[in-house]
Amino acid sequence: MLTKFEETWKQFLESIEDNLNNFISLKYVGILLRHLAEKGQRKISRSLPRGCSERSPNLVVCKNENIWSQTLSLYLCDKSQPLPFHDEILTCSEDTSIEQVDIFLRRALFNSCGKIHTVINVDKMSLTLCEGIEQLLIKYQRDVHSDYRLVFICGSDSENRSALISSLDKYRGTVFLMEQIELCTCLLHKFQNTSQSDTISPAASVDFEK
Known part of the structure; x- marks a missing residue:
């Protein structure tokens, strides 16, 4: 047997x-999937501006009307780098789910690829969502070994009403806010059309400044 x-x-x-x-x-x-995702992509190597640190979250509080200018200043401090990609910024609202933030945090902490990941309007998150994010940060920070660059930006008008901002206060930093004229100049330069083609006319060609 x-x-x-x-x-x-x-x-x-x-x-x-x-x-x-x-x-x-x-x-x-x-x-294989990672190789296909990286193939053909421009190499990104961003640096955080002075006042922020790698390998830890960063909290930036500014006036509500300056949130977008502050965000652009974060990415345009190094003019050799491109404008932020869609996967680098998460704009939050009352309807933002924990799943959305979880995916974003995983991307930021474990697969940053030299990018800066920014969470905007932190003060608009619900109390339940703030508590969930706080637990995720504690959990993921124990396992992460990469030099990630993660920034949370919120408006000063409601910073005292957010539990997440209170927990992130120890990571509070400052980012230089660029003047509007300088921001517009940088954006105009980034949006310039530098491609040369005899057969294809890009949409930007209708604007003589691009």
Whole structure:
């Protein structure tokens, strides 16, 4: 009986090995997907401005009317880098879900790729969401080993009404706020059309300043 069982078990293992030869593991699927995602993308290597730190959250409080200018100043301090990508900024509201913030934090802390990740309007989050984010930050900071760049920006008018801002106060930093004229000049330069083509006319060609 034992001999027959051993033979059956051996045949089972051999059949599994033969079947696995026709498949690829999830690990290599992940490597392939990451390679495809990085292929053709411009290399990003942003640096946080003075007053902010890598490998820790950063809280920036400014006037409500300056939130977007403050955000742009964060990215335009290094004029050699492009404008922020869609996956670098999360604009929050009362309807923002914990799942959205969770995905954003995972991207920021574990796969930053040299980017700066910014959460805007932190003061508009619900109390339940603030508590959930605080727990996620505590959990992820224990496991992260990358030089991530994470910034939370909120308006000063309601900073005292947010539980998350209170917990992040120890990470409070300052970011130089660029003047409106300088911001407009930088944006005009970034939006200039530098492509040359004899057959395709980009939409920007209708604006003679681009």
